[in-house]
């Protein structure tokens with residue numbers, strides 16, 4: 001199976017599915033997309049074409065994307081199937097049973113779940129050696145990383161082919177060798193979020209200050225200097241000395257913060273209710289979303 005001209009099927013035409021289809025189509029693959037909601041298929045071409053135009057990419061790539069109302073027709077003949085349906089274990093298990101029934105014997109099957117163990121999703125399959133996880137980040141056409149998660153059943157050549165497929169499509173795949181909750185990226189991200197919430201909860205600073213401290217300090221370097229590069233740069237001896245003092249003091253609770261629970265119970269849900277850790281007017285929400293998109297576009301090729 002060629003990594004530059006594969007037949008791809010995407011299950012789910014939502015936020016992630018349409019963006020994943022866009023990336024593969026732009027890379028030259030034929031992409032079949034299926035969804036249970038007809039309007040999501042009807043708007044698929046328009047959404048992808050708008051993204052491609054906005055990014056200055058070849059808008060004709062959208063002609064390689066074909067919507068299908070029928071899952072069996074979408075996956076028949078596919079070399080590679082990636083599922084981006086809602087985050088629900090029972091739904092994903094049923095979908096993969098259907099996919100396996102209708103896909104070719106040698107097709108590779110991937111789930112884009114955010115947090116559900118790949119092992120739990122794929123346990124019931126006949127050909128578990130051809131199944132794995134691929135965790136993309138939103139928006140799929142701007143954030144380079146795709147975590148490729150191997151289970152104890154995945155064949156090494158399936159992992160290698162999937163890594164090569166994403167590399168050839170311009171993504172930065174990372175091989176996750178064990179199927180652990182949160183994979184790599186979300187474990188790291190939420191270790192930081194836990195401490196960020198704890199600082200506010202303990203009255204050390206307010207939410208705005210937490211975000212400003214990060215954005216004005218190590219956040220500036222983070223896109224070009226990873227923590228372990230940084231540890232080597234300053235010295236592992238200095239890192240050890242810092243950890244001796246700081247680690248006993250930072251939050252290590254193995255559960256969500258009670259402060260976070262309280263926000264949710266009070267209906268302070270963030271943008272969707274106008275207030276979370278902070279208050280957000282519609283204008284402030286639009287400004288923040290715009291800032292993120294401008295930043296991601298500007299750093300797209302770096």
Ligand SMILES: NC(=O)c1ccc[n+]([C@@H]2O[C@H](COP(=O)([O-])OP(=O)(O)OC[C@H]3O[C@@H](n4cnc5c(N)ncnc54)[C@H](O)[C@@H]3O)[C@@H](O)[C@H]2O)c1
Nearest residue numbers: 012013014015016035036037084085086087113114136138
């Ligand atoms: N949104 C993110 O930032 C993000 C990031 C990484 C991973 N993910 C994961 O990607 C998956 C999809 O998330 P999303 O944000 O695109 O959700 P979404 O709700 O935008 O899209 C899901 C789509 O699946 C469709 N669908 C529902 N049942 C289906 C079925 N049986 N067959 C085919 N299609 C069906 C829905 O109609 C919808 O269009 C989830 O597992 C999510 O956790 C999301």
